[in-house]
Amino acid sequence: MPNVFGTPLKRREDPRLITGKGNFTDDIQLPGMLYMAVLRSPHAHARIKRIDVSAARQVPGVVAVYTGKDLEGKMGTIPTAWLVPDSDIKTPPHHALAVDQVRYVGDGIALVVAEDRYTVRDALELIDVEYEELPPVVNQEEAMKDGAPQLHEGVPNNIAFHWKAGEVPDEVFDRAEVVIRRRFYQQRLIPNPMETRAAVAQYNPSSGEMTIWCTSQNPHIHRFILSGVLGIPETKLQVVAPDVGGGFGCKIAVYPDEALVGYVARDLRRPVKWTEDRREHFTTTTHGRDMILDVELAGKRDGTLTALRIKNTANLGAYLSTAAPGVPTILFGLIAPGPYKIPKAAVEVIGVLTNTTPTDAYRGAGRPEATYQIERMIDLFADEIGMDPLEIRRKNLIREDEFPFDNALGLQYDSGNYHRALNKALEMINYDQFRKEQEEARKKGRYLGIGFSTYVEICGLGPSKVAGAVGFQGGLWESATVRVHPSGKISVFTGASPHGQGEETTFAQIVSQKLGVPVEDIEIVHGDTNRISMGWGTYGSRTTPVGGSAIAIACDRVLEKAKKIAAHALEVSESDLDFEDGAFQVQGVPGKKITFQEVTLQAYLAWNLPEGVEPSLEAQSFYDPANFVYPFGTHICILEVDGETGEVKLKKYVAVDDPGPVINPMVAEGQVHGGIVQGIGQALWEGAVYDENGQLISGTFMDYAMPKARFFPAFETAFTETPSPVNPLGVKGIGETGTIASTPAVVNAVVDALKPFGVKDLDMPLTPEKVWKAMQKGRREA
Amino acid sequence: MIPSAFDYTRATSVEEAVKLLQAAGGEAKLLAGGHSLLPMMKIKLTSPGKLIDIGRIKELSGIRKEGNRLVVGALTTHRQVAADPLVRKYAPVLAEAASQIGDIQVRNRGTVGGNLAHADPASDLPAVALALEAEFEVQGPDGKETLDAGGFFLGPLITALPENSILTSVSFAIPPEGAKSTYLKYPHPASGYAVVGVAAVVSTGPDGMVNDARIGITGVADTAYRAEEAERALVGKKLSEQTILEVAALASEGQEMASDLFASAEYRRHLTRVYTIRALKRLLI
Known part of the structure; x- marks a missing residue:
């Protein structure tokens, strides 16, 4: 067997996906299936005075209409699954359909079920709702003020929680030689996977069993929560995530819609499908970011950093989504010092409810925001003391010999060689030459800039006891079952739920490497609660470090048993056997061997097994990691700002990432590319904007600028591979590095380019007009 | 993103299309490439009761040179314009603009006539139509007439196209040699x-x-x-x-x-x- 670990195999999932043979939730057709659509509030904040559904009921083809009142008490509310400890968290009820008050544009009010997807949409328009409009509040700082409109009872000043970590006394800042203070606004973003959300439910009245197919990144979490909401025991509830067309975090949450489909299918005894349209997606699927960060960084004139203090005022939208409280707190706060030796740090987070779409995880979830502020702050600090941004990083980056490293907020970084990644990235550009070119260009009125981002992130979520300690209402271990069939073909059942990342390929490579079986003989099964015992899903770059490790351990267990059988068959002791090239080989006796497949067949025939060995060949692992893993790297962006229009033109982008040992370089590179694109999307183009009435005015692809391939130069990527001591594969995760690293790299580069104009900082997205105005201001002041 | 219900009729000639428009009494919209109309219907900015499909009327498509003008049939797609040898030779700016409209799918389906009659204030072709002093050939119940580009665009999505009329072709002035x-x-x-x-x-x-x-x-x-x-x-x-x-x-x-x-x-x-x-x-x- 060739060494498949580290081989750029083409993704096995791609032929079906790119030839239109994917099986997505909306592709599911069941006999007698009905279609559901949800009427959504056009107001950001209003009381529902009256709903008249009689006209909708009379439309031929309409089967049923439900309002919030019809469902009240008949199904549970939609819970929050991350109850941040010591934060006085409030969890106001989130009804699947609003009962008497709507709290954001998109809040569900009523639903219609009809024989086809056209009738159902037409009938929705016939529902007559009388609203009493209430004043809305969309900004988190406004919402906290006394006298601001209150969204929920029992949540004074709309403050859902108040969380703190670490402490830095004022005197540290008072006495510091240099203190940089800066406010950053992490704008609101709208995750837009190609596939919008969808759900199909089928109920079997005879057995009481229900199946819900839905666009989930974590079907077992969906089952766990929906079981409670619908009152169906997990033994009778199957949740399936078929092909899922991207999630980026927005398909972690359990939404009202999946629960409604289940409720209606059971109530009407017919299968029901709901598919979100893109307009609905913009307003009802969770948004990301929307945090106001007030940051203070203290240090010395020689560039030594001494303390970091952050206040994060996070906009959580109208209700607390599934993982929402964890994003601005645990996932943001604890990693805020980044890859630098900053001895003291404190983070305070206020989570605020507003009349906007709920926010939750979006690719990177907390870590892009953390990386952004520290990477911007270190540049501002360097600028203040007249130090090169590269030098200040070299000076403060944690050194190779300092791992494991305990950061000031209690995380232990597992392993790293930050300087090596930085140096490798620098080899891919010519820094001194660039600075000369920059100088020359400025004389000609051309503005080149370079930006660095030397990031570390927290991945591989995570040790379950830590999950518990930080209030996550679940475990974060992962399951794997490796079932070798009599023929030697292998089914692998993973509790992770990949939805585009390529693990059908990379997981097969792990198994192939371990068991010497060709990749083609290995099937990766995921996304079905009836086939997989348990799983916590795919997010937080955990799939390979946790799910992949579980598979590796299960493979070891298979091998252990196979070796016993092999030794028995060859009449040698186990210690005489080597496992190589897919066969057990007796040491020193060439040709005396038995292949893995032959052993497998023996295991199933069970005609002659060693004493005490049971038939069959299958093993399971429930792997709970001992720590998180910490991928890191250096991204460098070179760009030019058009001095006349403010337009930013990316010229060169270098990414060196260290995800530990790379299983499949092509897949890893693909993840890096996608991540960079999404991160730069935030830096330059994307931004959800509400008007003062709570209307989303960037609510279509005509206004909300998704990055397009033509916006980018070819990325230059490379890897360093520093194994993690945490898991048996040494892997760290690569799914979010690009999103985490690229945003500050680009903004740092723009600010560098604008140095002649005295620009210190600009709020994202760096649209041409914003950049132009900053230059104009600089020109006036010069 | 699903339009309201509408009736659909396919016209086989311009005359028939005009009659259908008249008969619909203002309720109908013409469907050519569909790349301006359908997106608006999907988000219900417009909900016409009837669509008259003129997309298969052959004589509305094609490009020819007539004296010092280039005549482009209303149904000619942006892709055809961008690639057409006559356009590239006599009015290269038209090809240049057409090649920058939307994306490949839009250029393959969207039509010159549909684009100009839609009169989106941010559309590319109106700028070229003005710079090439285009004339719009329209056919209505009372016959044919010609409208100048200068007076054609009245406001966002508003044109001088008379009621129940169809834009059949657009002729562009060929710039003088050496321009x-x-x-x-x-x-x-x-x-x-x-x-x-x-x-x-x-x-x-x-x-x-x-x-x-x-x-x-x-x-x-x-x-x-x-x-x-x-x-x-x-x-x-x-x-x-x-x-x-x-x-x-x-x-x-x-x-x-x-x-x-x-x-x-x-x-x-x-x-x-x-x-x-x-x-x-x-x-x-």
Whole structure:
């Protein structure tokens, strides 16, 4: 067997996906299936005075209409699954359909079920709702003020929680030689996977069993929560995530819609499908970011950093989504010092409810925001003391010999060689030459800039006891079952739920490497609660470090048993056997061997097994990691700002990432590319904007600028591979590095380019007009 | 994203389509490539009761040269225009603009007539239609008539197209031999429409002085317009960097600039100047 670990195999999932043979939730057709659509509030904040559904009921083809009142008490509310400890968290009820008050544009009010997807949409328009409009509040700082409109009872000043970590006394800042203070606004973003959300439910009245197919990144979490909401025991509830067309975090949450489909299918005894349209997606699927960060960084004139203090005022939208409280707190706060030796740090987070779409995880979830502020702050600090941004990083980056490293907020970084990644990235550009070119260009009125981002992130979520300690209402271990069939073909059942990342390929490579079986003989099964015992899903770059490790351990267990059988068959002791090239080989006796497949067949025939060995060949692992893993790297962006229009033109982008040992370089590179694109999307183009009435005015692809391939130069990527001591594969995760690293790299580069104009900082997205105005201001002041 | 219910009829001739329009009493819309109409129907900005599909009327498609004009059938797609040898030879600015509309799918389906009749204020073709002094051939219940591009675009999505009439072809004036032209656009990063688009056609006499200049500008105002002040200022002068800088500020003269989430009126006015400079500078070479 060739060494498949580290081989750029083409993704096995791609032929079906790119030839239109994917099986997505909306592709599911069941006999007698009905279609559901949800009427959504056009107001950001209003009381529902009256709903008249009689006209909708009379439309031929309409089967049923439900309002919030019809469902009240008949199904549970939609819970929050991350109850941040010591934060006085409030969890106001989130009804699947609003009962008497709507709290954001998109809040569900009523639903219609009809024989086809056209009738159902037409009938929705016939529902007559009388609203009493209430004043809305969309900004988190406004919402906290006394006298601001209150969204929920029992949540004074709309403050859902108040969380703190670490402490830095004022005197540290008072006495510091240099203190940089800066406010950053992490704008609101709208995750837009190609596939919008969808759900199909089928109920079997005879057995009481229900199946819900839905666009989930974590079907077992969906089952766990929906079981409670619908009152169906997990033994009778199957949740399936078929092909899922991207999630980026927005398909972690359990939404009202999946629960409604289940409720209606059971109530009407017919299968029901709901598919979100893109307009609905913009307003009802969770948004990301929307945090106001007030940051203070203290240090010395020689560039030594001494303390970091952050206040994060996070906009959580109208209700607390599934993982929402964890994003601005645990996932943001604890990693805020980044890859630098900053001895003291404190983070305070206020989570605020507003009349906007709920926010939750979006690719990177907390870590892009953390990386952004520290990477911007270190540049501002360097600028203040007249130090090169590269030098200040070299000076403060944690050194190779300092791992494991305990950061000031209690995380232990597992392993790293930050300087090596930085140096490798620098080899891919010519820094001194660039600075000369920059100088020359400025004389000609051309503005080149370079930006660095030397990031570390927290991945591989995570040790379950830590999950518990930080209030996550679940475990974060992962399951794997490796079932070798009599023929030697292998089914692998993973509790992770990949939805585009390529693990059908990379997981097969792990198994192939371990068991010497060709990749083609290995099937990766995921996304079905009836086939997989348990799983916590795919997010937080955990799939390979946790799910992949579980598979590796299960493979070891298979091998252990196979070796016993092999030794028995060859009449040698186990210690005489080597496992190589897919066969057990007796040491020193060439040709005396038995292949893995032959052993497998023996295991199933069970005609002659060693004493005490049971038939069959299958093993399971429930792997709970001992720590998180910490991928890191250096991204460098070179760009030019058009001095006349403010337009930013990316010229060169270098990414060196260290995800530990790379299983499949092509897949890893693909993840890096996608991540960079999404991160730069935030830096330059994307931004959800509400008007003062709570209307989303960037609510279509005509206004909300998704990055397009033509916006980018070819990325230059490379890897360093520093194994993690945490898991048996040494892997760290690569799914979010690009999103985490690229945003500050680009903004740092723009600010560098604008140095002649005295620009210190600009709020994202760096649209041409914003950049132009900053230059104009600089020109006036010069 | 699902339109309201509508009736659909396919017309086999222009005459039939006109009759169908009349019969529908204002309830019907014409469907050609569908790339302006259908998106609006999907988000219910418009919900016509009836669609009359003119997409298969053969005589409405094609490109031919008639004297000093290039006649483009209303159903000719952007892709056909962009690739057409006659267009590339006689009105290269039209091909240049057509190749920048939307994306490949839009260019393969969207039609010249549909685009111009839709009159989106940020659409590319109106700028070129103005700069090439297009004439719009329309056919209605009372026969055929010709409308000038100058009076065609009345406001956002509003044209001078008479009721129950169909735009059948557009003829573009072929610039004099030796004229230089270009279309330069700043595409909106989300929609791809022009934040500003400048179509410039400049002819120079034997004395080296500009004797004819036509500048169509789109994306910045209520409708595309001719930058007449800038045009006038160019005539009689040598096209030079200095001249260009002088006249470009006139490109937004008398126009009220549009403002949206992406670009304020002030910035659009600035961009109009910069893009006019850049477009005209392309003609220096």
